[in-house]
Amino acid sequence: MKDIKFTGDARPYHLFVVESDVALRDMLCGYLERENLIVTPMVDAAEMLRRVHRVRPDLIVLDVGGAIMSGLAACRKLRAEGDRVPIILLAGNSEEIERVVGLEMGADDCLSKPYGHRELLARVRAVLRRTAITPGTPLDSSAFIRIGEYVFDVAARSLSRGNKVRVLNTIEYTMLAELTTNAGIPLSRERLVAVSHLREDAVSLRAVDAAMVRLRRLLEPDPTVPVFIQTVRGHGYVFVPAITKIPA
Known part of the structure; x- marks a missing residue:
């Protein structure tokens, strides 16, 4: 099994550490930083929710408590x-x-206090190992997804219609992949920025809208009245067609 290394990587892993206890948070962040991780400390879960789509972390260490909003x-x-x-x-x-409730709600792991820093580090490694996929990539990377008259070839990162093939750029591809993976679920513009750009990029939300204009011009019979990628006012976008997976 491939190990997760924190040293020598071009893009070090970035963690949010959400802990209201200042002394405990500082001690934990210092330890993780010495292990060559980038750490952003936060006081509570409400702050984390405000920032998670602006600066996308690779993993969140989240205390279940909280005065304003609980981690659960x-x-x-x-x-x-x-x-x-x-x-x-x-x-x-x-x-x-x-x-138990935390795991049922979809947490990847849960650690009891008091815990050893080495144990937490081992848990971080294990979770990153299980979840280390390219953001925005559908779980079935061999899928062919029909979108109207087009076929989205996930592995080839392309759209095709008949004999014509259009290879998507990285931003178009990751946004379309994220939307098709989450068909029927409205996705925020902040989230689409997060999955389609490097953490270091300074990107405005208009970049999402510009990419959506390009995708609609490719996919929609009438881009001014979109059928497949619809706008969710005040939030973002949703992919709505019935998806048919074509056997490879």
């Missing part, structure tokens, strides 16, 4: 939105129900 509620909200960002919950040692 934040985990439930992300999963309800279709967000698959990896999450490790930190729960009180005596609160078994929190650990």
Whole structure:
């Protein structure tokens, strides 16, 4: 099994650490940074939800408590939105129900307090190993997805109609892949920015709208009245057609 290395990578892994206890948070962040991880400390889950689509982390270490919003509620909200960002919950040692509920809500792992930093690091490695896929890539990378008169070839990153093939650029591809993977689920513009750009990129939400204009010109019979990629006012976009997977 391929190991997850934190040293020598061109793009070090970026973690959000959400913990209200200042001393514990500082100690944990210092340890993870010494392990060559990029760490963004946060006071509570509400702050994390405000920032998760602007600066996309590879994994979130999330305390289940919280004065404004609990970590459990934040985990439930992300999963309800279709967000698959990896999450490790930190729960009180005596609160078994929190650990069970957290896993049922879609957390990738749950660790009881008090915990050793080396154990948490091992859990981080394990979760990253299980979830290390390119953002925006559909789970079935061999799929052919019909969109109207076009066929979206996931592996080839292209759209084809008859003998004509159009290879998508990275932004168009990752956005279309994210939308088709989450068919019927409205995705925010912030999330589409996060999956289609590097963490270092400074991108405005208009970049999403511009890419959607290009995709609609390719896919829609009438781009001014979109059928396949529809706008969700005040939120983002949703992919709505019935998807037919064509046998490879």
